[in-house]
Amino acid sequence: MNFRISQSADQVKKTNDLQDKKNKKDKAGKIYTINECGRCNVKSKKLFESGDFVYNKNVGKCEKCGSSQLTIMIVEDKIEKN
């Protein structure tokens, strides 16, 4: 049994890699951090970076009014807007 498993492991790995690539292409969206201005409620969207978390208050100033922003969600989204 072990022989059969190890023998076909490479083959399965190749199939998996192909499948993973296909899935990534078809389904997986990008991960975005969405921030909102505390005063004018304008939302901004950027790609997720390590260290981001929801309700983080230290995410810079609003480009429109200069007030503090807050991270309101970190989500996977297929369609890129902005």
Next chain:
Amino acid sequence: MIENLIMFPEEGGNLIGFLIWPIFILVMMLYGQRFQGFLALNEIGRSLNKLKITRDKAKLEVIEFVKEKINPKEDPTNKINQFLEYFTIMPVNLDPAGIVNKIEHIMNLRDHRMKEEIKSLSPNSNKVELSTVDNVIEIGSALNFIYKIVRHFYLFGKRTKSFFIIIQLQMIMPLIMQQVDALNKALITFKQTQPIGDGIGPMIVGKLMMNKKTQEIAEDTLLTEYKYNDRKIYLMKAEGPGGNVGQPGLAVENIVKKMNVKLKNIIMIDAALKLEGEKTGSIAEGIGAAIGGIGVDRFKIEEVAQKNNIPVYAIVIKQSLIEAISIMKKDIAESTDKVIEITQKIINEKSEKGDNILVIGVGNTIGVAQ
């Protein structure tokens, strides 16, 4: 040609062809089941290969993650291999009275031991890092356990040539592989401390808790008080942004017994598994304690609610198993404001001025602060 095979020899048919069919039918009658078992074993074998690759990959990823995240003093490989093999013996249930407290004791012991072991790898790491590592090791451990169980039944079925063991395993393999894919995807999410679908409850309550003073009511569980429409609202969630679920059962007990708060209502907000065909992020209202897990927290909340005659209302956000443990989908996150509206509606309709209401955000709060 085919006509010759099915014709009698005296009608000009082929004698060999005429004999093939009865032999074929006889062989299939005698060995058909064995042949089917052989095909099933091959199919399970292919899935087992995939499972093995996933498990091995996850193991390596866990080791690499621990090395990067908490920078341990010594090589953690052996210790992590040891963690992945940890087991928990559940209490005996021959006499079920009082078993919930025994389960709670065992589960707390397991959690504490794991946390201490992880902390011993890197004593200077912070709470968020340690809880993230704890979650990642738990996923690695789950994959390891699933692989070992499937391998056990595969080998057992093969050795005993038991058609029924093989077929049962073949039937549940798609469900097992779906769970494995979900865990594999979850590993990436947890490594990056991103919020998961199950974190929608804490995310909703966390939004209401923002900029308010909190107190620790139970281990890794925070409580906030605030006034809304002349009512006192108690908000509760696990401490984020680390990967915690807190101890909501014990926390509710503490609010009622230690703080002597007379609760009018308990509102629980949680993620719930959707049925096929249901929309991700759809909201449903109901009654009862909306909380998963092994059952200890649910038991405690139900016990307190029943003894003090407190109605328990539930709001759930529907999602699949994969969505619940991987990065939060936009459809789920966007339900936040709607759920807050429903919560406020329940508070207004089911309580009067001066009442105390407890709102609990249930779930893993990874990537979600307050």
